[in-house]
Amino acid sequence: MIHRMDVFPLPIARIGIIGGGQLGRMMAKAAKRIGCTCVVLDPTPGSPAGQVAGHQIVGAYHDPAKLRELAEACDVVTFDIEDIDAATLIQLGREGHNIQPPPTVLALIQDKLTQKRALSAAGIPTAPFEPMPEPSADAFAAFGYPLVQKACRGGYDGRGVSILDGPDDFDAHLPVPSLVERFIPATKELAVLVARGLDGDHRCYPAVEMRFRPGENVLEMLLAPAQIPAETAAAAEQLAVRTVDALGGVGIFGVEMFLTEAGNLLVNEVAPRTHNSGHHTIEANMTDQFEQHLRAVVGLPLGSTEQLCPAAMINLLGAPGHRGRPVIKGMAEALAIPGVCLHLYGKAATSPYRKMGHVTVLDRDIEQARIKAERVRRLIEISGEDHP
Amino acid sequence: MIHRMDVFPLPIARIGIIGGGQLGRMMAKAAKRIGCTCVVLDPTPGSPAGQVAGHQIVGAYHDPAKLRELAEACDVVTFDIEDIDAATLIQLGREGHNIQPPPTVLALIQDKLTQKRALSAAGIPTAPFEPMPEPSADAFAAFGYPLVQKACRGGYDGRGVSILDGPDDFDAHLPVPSLVERFIPATKELAVLVARGLDGDHRCYPAVEMRFRPGENVLEMLLAPAQIPAETAAAAEQLAVRTVDALGGVGIFGVEMFLTEAGNLLVNEVAPRTHNSGHHTIEANMTDQFEQHLRAVVGLPLGSTEQLCPAAMINLLGAPGHRGRPVIKGMAEALAIPGVCLHLYGKAATSPYRKMGHVTVLDRDIEQARIKAERVRRLIEISGEDHP
Secondary structure: OOOOOOEEEOOOOEEEEEOOOHHHHHHHHHHHHOOOEEEEEEOOOOOHHHHHHOOEEEOOOOOHHHHHHHHHHOOEEEEOOOOOOHHHHHHHHHOOOOEOOOHHHHHHHHOHHHHHHHHHHOOOOOOOEEEEOOOOHHHHHHHOOOEEEEEOOOOOOOOOEEEEOOHHHHHHOOOOOEEEEEOOOEEEEEEEEEEEOOOOOEEEOOOEEEEEOOOOOOEEEEEEOOOOOHHHHHHHHHHHHHHHHHHOOOEEEEEEEEEEOOOOEEEEEEEOOOOHHHOOHHHHEOOOHHHHHHHHHHOOOOOOOOEOOOEEEEEEEEOOOOEEEEEEEOHHHHHOOOOEEEEEOOOOOEOOOOEEEEEEEEOOOHHHHHHHHHHHHHHOEEEEEEOO | OOOOOOEEEOOOOEEEEEOOOHHHHHHHHHHHHOOOEEEEEEOOOOOHHHHHHOOEEEOOOOOHHHHHHHHHHOOEEEEOOOOOOHHHHHHHHHOOOOEOOOHHHHHHHHOHHHHHHHHHHOOOOEOOEEEEOOOOHHHHHHHOOOEEEEEOOOOOOOOOEEEEOOHHHHHHOOOOOEEEEEOOOEEEEEEEEEEEOOOOOEEEOOOEEEEEOOOOOOEEEEEEOOOOOHHHHHHHHHHHHHHHHHHOOOEEEEEEEEEEOOOOEEEEEEEOOOOHHHOOHHHHEOOOHHHHHHHHHHOOOOOOOOEOOOEEEEEEEEOOOOEEEEEEEOHHHHHOOOOEEEEEOOOOOEOOOOEEEEEEEEOOOHHHHHHHHHHHHHHOEEEEEEOO
């Protein structure tokens, strides 16, 4: 897809997106802007991405026939999720379909144990770990508490992860093939987005800081840039690039890491796709992560990642106890705050803690951005029409 | 539509957009982001806006039945063009349909003579003018050269305007009901976007500078902010607000003005819609003009118009002599320049000078932005597959 002649009949490329969620939705908008068309594969008709793409194949991410249908309809296939039948994608790749990032990279990353082994083999610092194919109290005790158990497959948004402080917590373990790793008391959790082009060129976005609700794996607030010393940020960005180079691949990768009390950086995990930690790039950076991903997978030059304005980002989650048609409260009051950028995902129904949208707050003073984002969180509630 | 309770079941509003061009396309994207759905009315199936909205009524802007169909399908009707059957809209408004800006304002503005009379009556400085219902050599001579003839109806993008230096140019006049106005030797042409809310609140974007190709009415380059003294910019912004207040209405208004050699500001004309002079607000300002327009017409609070980064904007026009499926040359080389933001409009066919897209260049140094935009203009060519 590298056009040496720099001559593109429109559309530049027909992009297939596996996964019709919010990441695919924002990618589809960017795709249209730069002259691409999109087809989305998602099991839910009228998915968030399908609404924007205008063309959706309704089907499961694990349905070989649907994956093939998508590949045959498109010039490049990419994805906004990881839980995909990678074996079929690998086969489609062998047949000559263009899938980016390469499905071998997806397969390596989507199993957290093989991901961790690959990082470790490449000398990337991570928490010490052991495979745990059959979790047992004895094996956990032998590894030692406190520990973090991660299911090898299917985890996202904090699912598939269990933090166990001691033997008394064993009941909270996940009864699936896993790895266990040493619990790292981190002072901060950081994320760095790295874009890698077809030609091996790369661009790194400034490191961001992810603040989680204490004791829960729910992102409470993202601050961009991270409030850390410049040399720590530079080290995080270098580590992220090394990490992505070790895994290989093309497109945007989200590298999550811990900053330990001792000031060390440890890679937690890698997402081979656009990432929740990059939503703010739509407004705050010269090139947003979605366009950047498309530039990479289509073979166009990567764009500047320069950040124009500090930003804070919060997710808008469905209120507990609520389901059905979404009802948004406090939106007008939130929009009256200067710098508030609202993104709703067009999901037809809410459910508890479902990601229904996000808000990026721009402010030249990041502490003001954070305070405004806290206000927005208190103001906006997404309830549903079906509730007690 | 002002929700005093600040409770919005999704969608927030169903927006009808008359006109399916690039302005409607960018509006539809903003609409989805803030939780609205869209229906577009445009005669061309698969119009730029229709591709994003996902729902298009195929029909003419002057077809009363189609306008009614649109109004009945939507909570608020707005437009991205001016050449609409305003009488039908006024009738629909009387019947209780919500049309913003009000069609009476559209009717006043779409006739350049009534627009000019309204501005003049409100004490807004403009070039001296006279009605010219039946253009004739004698009448032109009596008014005096050099003059600018403007057709009362249907002009846009430089069409419907003729600049006549002297009696020898009379052959180049427009044989339609017109006004003539004194030719103003301007040092600069400026534009100010003003947003007016349902509650009368307003927000002004920083004044921008429009540079035209000498002797032609084609925008060559837009610089934001305008390179003028701060007090001139402040005066331009105040004049724009006064102008829009004089006309009334809700939504975004583009106010074009001349800065004369003597340092005076004269209003040239007003567009009751989002405007080509505000494309850069997508990347460069906290709230872009499209979301701002929607906030206004839906009754949400207006957003900050603060500019985060200087910007230069060029339109991408179809190359002379070319028609058919667009082919874009030089895109990869242009995208390699940091800060280049490409927008293609998804038009199925190019034709000479047709607006096929635009490029906004962000750079903290506006002179660098301008130089980069000049480079992009030289690099990118939009040709067509059907040409000699």
